[in-house]
Amino acid sequence: MSRLIIGAMVRTVGAYPSGWRVPGAHRDPRGDAAVLRRTAEVAEAAGLDYLFFGDWLATGEDLAYRDPYLVARIDPISAVTYLAGITSRIGLIATANTSYADPYTLARATASIDVLSGGRAGLNLVTGAEPRAAGNFGVDAHAANEVRYDRAVEFEHVLRRLWDSFEDGAIVADPATGLYLDPARLHATDFHGQHLSVTGPLNVVRPVQGHLPIVHAGTSPRSRLFAAQSADIALVAVSGLEQAAALREELRALAFESGRDDRTLKVIAPVMPIVGPTLEAAQQIADRLSELVPIAEDWPDGAPASLPETRSLAHLSHLVGVDLTDLTPDREVTDHLAAQFTSFGEELVEIVAERTGRYPGAERSSTLRHLVVAASVNASMVVGTAPDIAAEFAAWAEAEAVDGFNVLSATQPAQFEAFAEEVVPELRRLGVIGDAPEHDVTLRERLGLARPYNVHVSPSDLGLRLASAGDALGRAAVERSPRHP
Template identity: 70%
Template sequence: MSRLIIGAMVRTVGAYPSGWRVDGAHRDPRDDAAALRRTAEIAEAARLDYLFFGDWLATGPELEHREPHLVARIDPLSAITYLSALTSRIGLIATANTTYADPYALARATASIDLLSGGRAGLNLVAGADPESDANHGRDVREPADTRYDRAAEFETVLRRLWDSFEDDAIVADAETGRYLDPRKLHPTRFQGAHVRVAGPLNVARPVQGHLPIVHSGTSPRARLFAARSADVALVAVPGIGRAAELREELRALAFESGRDDRTLKVVAPVLPVVGETREHAQSIADRLTELVTVAEDWPDAPPPGFPSERSLAHLAGLVGIGLEGFRPDDPVSPGLLAACSPLGVELAALVAERTGRVVGSDAPPTFRHLVVTATVHASMIVGTSEEIAAEFAAWADAGAVDGFNVLSATQPDQFAAFATGVVPELQRLGVFPREYEGSTLRDHLGLERPANVHSASRLLVE
């Protein structure tokens, strides 16, 4: 059975829209320093491979109901710099957007963090754009996806060349001779692309890892191609084990066709486990999270501007194929009403039963809120005990569906601690996750070799 990569996607106010509302949950981003410190301590004690920080370059009141964790958050590079001083072994991955970032500044910051952390930094490159972020960066025109990915490809190439500016032994520092630098081993970048132009060299020594591991997320054809050609880790959301195995094979085939060793591409899936002492306990946690999610009909007149339009009974009616006029969000779903639903409505009810234990026709039936939330809050949830969740992870590993999981926690700190202290030991018992760190760098944790410096490799060929 394969060794799984296990990392945690950090969202300090929880990864579920209602996670911050649960008793004892972290709520205030002004106290994120304490929350990050606590998360890192728990994660490193569990021997997790990395902490992962996503990003969003704008904010607004509409995010309160859609994605509360995006309303206010610490800059990812700042977060991993802070945590690098508080941890000693765990990897730290920050997100940067190639549409808006400057490649020289990013190469300098990330090389510095890798040196300061002893080789534990990683970089998630994204290529998105939206009007709010455009406005925040003084841009008037939103570029098409193909153009953004063309820039991302050049950006990734430039990052690696900048990181390779210094060969590993370029700094001689010979006090007797007074010779500090071997100038033959400091290399300009001289990159002139259609979207990126950088002279170089970088004024930071080569990172401990040579190149920071690069992550890319997305399932669009262009995202898959970028991940296969340019990333070390592809982060892909998949609906089930069968599709995951297919997508992993597709990505590795694209990697092979691009001329790289396809075994060096790691495929990791995001997952949101809800952990309980018993299955019923876990279902009660998922049930409470669902009950705390607002839907449009909770307001007597209309929801606030920017509220997710699909999170409503009106939208649900279109999905399940029946009229829901006159019903309220917390009205129970009856057997007769379910019988009139489309196959999708029946599937939603079955998923609600699996996650929350609420069964149509029982003493505890699901409500319309349960159906709305299950249909519109997209999270790859696994609900159960530590043993059940670990067994599901191991089954994915055994099937070759993924190389690992990026774990989200519905609430902080309770659900993250439940995963780290409950599920992780079970994974270790099953032999799919190590009991101790097996290396010192993020590349070690991911099973990746340290790349050769492109300049020294070229010189050896000439010599």
């Protein structure tokens, strides 16, 4: 059985849309510093591999309903810098948007964090999915997907050349001879592409890890190509074990076709465990989270315009093939009503049953609200006791469906601490993860990745390879994509 990488995706007000409404949950971003500190302490004590910080470059009232954790959040570079000083072992991964970031500034900040943390920094590169971000950076419009990825390819290439500005022995600092710098071991970047132009060199020594591990997440064929060619970790959202295994095989095949060792690409899936002392208790937690999600029919005089259109009985009616608009959200789903649903509606009924223990005709019957929430809240949830969840992780490891999981916590701090303190020991007992390192290790070492050669001196430096949907590799990605919508 493969051993899994386990990281935590940090969302301080909870990853579930209603997580902040649960009693005892953190809900005010002005108190994020304490939550970040506590999260890091618990994660490091449990031996998790890293903490992961996503990003979003705009805000608006719609996010308060859709994803409250996006409304106001700490800048990820600032978050990992803060935590680098109060942790000693856990990896710290920050997100940057290549569409708007400056590569020199980002290379300097991330190299500095890696040096200061002893080699524990990682970088998630994204191209952005929020059109409102353009105006925040003085741009008229968010660039098209292909253009954004052309820039991302250049960006990743420039980052590595900047990180490698100093060879490892460039700083001589010999007091006897007075030689401080070996100029032959300091390299200019000298990159001039279609989207970026950077001269370099970077004024920070080479990171402890050589290159920070690069993460990328995306669903388009071009994003998969970028991950396969350039990333150390590919984050993939999947609906189940079989899809995960197929997508991992696809990404690794694409990595191999790109000329790299496909074993160096780690495929990680996000998952939201709901942990309870019993299965019934865990289902009740999931049930309560569903009940606290507002949907359109909760406003008799009309829902706010910013409420997602998917949070309504009208949208559910379309999905299940039955007109439900004259009913109330808390109307029970009877056997007779469920029998009229489409196959997708039947799947929703099963999802609700697995998560909450509610199903048609039972003493605790599912309601239309439960179906609306199941259809509109995109979360890969595993509900149960700590042994239940560990066994599910073990099944994925046995099938080699993924190389690890990014764990989302529905509520903070309760669900995060339940996972770290109850599930992680079970994973260790099953051999799904190894023992926490007894000595300090770099994030690359935790991920099973070697320290890369310096691109300025290594014969393996193949230079920049711009790949697009018109290339053979790009066509292969496009052709594979229909299997994983």
